[in-house]
Amino acid sequence: MTKFVRMSLFALLILSLSVFIAACGNGNTEETDSENSDASGDTGSEEAGEVNLYTSRHYETDQALYDAFTEETGIEVNVVEGSGDELIERLNQEGESTEADLFITADAGNLHSASESELLQPVESEVLAENIPEKFRDVDNEWFGLTKRARVIVYDKERVDPSELSTYEALTEPEWEDRIAVRSSSNMYNISLLASLIELNGSEEAAKWAEGIVNNMAIEPQGGDRDQAKAVAAGQADVAIMNTYYIGGMLNSEDPEEVKVAESVGVFFPNQDTTGTHVNISGISMTKHAKNSDEAIQLMEYLSSEASQEEFAAANYEYPVNPAVEVTGLLESWGEFKEQDLNLSVLGENQQEAIRLFDQAGWK
């Protein structure tokens, strides 16, 4: 028995080590193979390179678009999926030696901080300039919006008449006491909303706004955006602040109860007569140390094209940034609305201040 144990343990050790080495070696040979074929191949395969992508968007449609891109151009798209903040940190730590050519993430604030950390490089492309409106591009062309989402007020159709609603600012009035549901201030969407208010109304007003909302909260901030809609449907709160596409997701949920919740609430685009509704983007950027920049630009342009933009919008109920693409279905039914007239870089610039104001206001 002892001998058997000893032998089996030893065998296991050898096996694990060899598998381990094989695994490391394997990844490497694949790389060298593709390099070799690049170098030795004829003109046909020379064109077909690869592009390495870090992304924090996790949608099947995104992968389908990359696949379609590969089919069209022959360029392989390699993907690492992670969270936006962590991918920025990874780029930061990797420095010059990074393998990533492109970085996709939600929230202009995230893109801005990547650009601040000098992780990105400007991209001059007529196609991108044409497809993407100026305010959804970085001033230095270091990042470009791909999709946009609006942060709106959602209300209970029975207890609230939309005529009572007007602006984000009006929610701090005493009449909304104990009636508002909104998630934690750790969430990027809230941070960016406050960052935009800092820009439009100044720090002092923004601080008052955060305090006013905290005073009017019906429940402690908890859960995600969908939970806020549920709190309204359950009667815990009368209005909630949340992103449009979550309502889209709930309306099309497999769970009939979620559909009922989404049907019981209305969507209101605030600040139509004043500063406009807060919009944010998810966007794409080229890393400073990109090794496959030609392929990277091709993919960026591909994703901003009308065909891709239609796919983006259809899959996740986000708005396309390309103005040539018309929205259909649910988004069309919500109608057109006035957006905040801000270059989204300011969301990143005011981010830290927004967090401080949240903490001072006691917004959990």
Add this chain to the structure above:
Amino acid sequence: MRHGVRTIKSKFNIWAILSLIFIAIILIPNGLIAVNVFTESNENWQHIKEYLLKEYITNTVILISFTALFSMMIGVSLAWFVTMFEFPFRRFFKWALILPLAIPPYIGAYAYHGLINYTGIIQSKLRNDFDVTVNQDYFSIMNNQGAIFIFSIFLFPYVYTITKAFLQNQSSSIIENARLLGSSSFETFFRVILPISRAAIVGSVTLVVLEVLNDYGVANYFGIQTFSTAIFRTWYGMKDLDSALKLAGALMFLVIFILVLEKVSRGRRRFSFSTTKVRPIQPKKLKGVKAWLLAGYCFTVFGVAFLIPFTQLLYWAFLTFESVFSSEFIQLIYQSVFIASIASILIVIIALIIGNYTRLHKSLLTSLISRVTTLGYSIPGAAIAISIITIFVALDGYLADLYRTLQIEPVIILRTSLVMLVSAYIIRFLAIGYNAVDAGYEKMGNTFTEASRTLGFSTVKTFFKVDLPMMKPAIFGGFILVFIDVLKELPLTLFLQPFNFATLATQAYKYANDERVHEAALASILIIIVSGIFIFVSHKLLEKEPA
């Protein structure tokens, strides 16, 4: 003269060298974090101190104390019942009670919240069929109590498994003597079982505490501000890595404090056998109400900690199966099992080596070494990941230079392979493997090893011929715990994964992160099933062995 040479030799043998190397590997990334505590503080730090620190500390202390208490009560009682008594379905519960560990706490939190919230099955049933609308305040688990509940039910298996492994092969003579001397089962438990298994209990509860300390998913979802969420708020929100690492460093000192406490409360006494006639405990047959009460208790825990959340996930998986499932899942399962196996095997081997060294050479150095192994387990994965990336970037740089000088092609880049990820797992989960193995060594004692050495075997030969066979249950136990942990591990995998690599855990995260909890269920179910199979198989293997 000869004597002197022998002492030196015996102190610096292969075990010592290997142990020191592994410890160095663990210390470097942790050291990078610890150094930050002493850097100058900036204005963000002032802000954190002024507005947040108090609440962070209060919440964290509440969460860890109550979770430790509840998971200990559940875990120890179950381990005691299952080893000491014969009751209906005992053989099933013996392994099934490990299963809750396979559910990542944050997924469990989603499942429970999904179950009882407004759109959950309970409330919608009441609303639609009985027209009853309930007060939402009573149907919320998104608070401290809820988090304690979630942590306790999904983490108690650590205590259960390690304590059970310890009790299982206890000499029956201790218990029988107690019984003969007239102690009731109850008395036996408090006067004999608890004292002798103190080390195992304290060690395993420490694991639970560390797991709660580095949790981000549950706290963030429930809106509870803890040390761990604070680190991310500072890091991602304020873009202040320095202050974030400062918090992580402070957390690390808290952990060291807990570890010292653990060491002290483990006590100095050692209980090991001096005879070779160790007969395993014969469970006492219970009849009637008592037997069914025990079965009922086990079933309640099993139901709450596993069946209910599992059923909820299963329901969601069926709802979304068509839109989510693809052949990619086969690949995901393969990759997940592959990397978890490699990491767990390596961790168990390292734990065996360090454990063997520290128990045979008692000194300040070795007791330090055994404490250090636990460090990586307490710090949020993402913070470890940063230091690991830093190290590997440097390492790749040196290697590239080396290859260039030696003119070797191709240049191997460690960062793009799985080496980096596996190293991270080792640093993170060595604590789990080490704790299990160490408890095994402790139970075995040194007498057999010393006898073998006296009879002329070398340490290495003794290790393979005497120690290993006796350590089998501990080794298997450690392997399973580590395997499950790696399988459900998220932050490190997310941060360090190479291109085109994904695991079941990252797949579940993809959906859950975007509030598509239903879609996340399928991948979660697969994590649970794979873990379940491993738990079951290793249990069967152990059963077959004559103890």
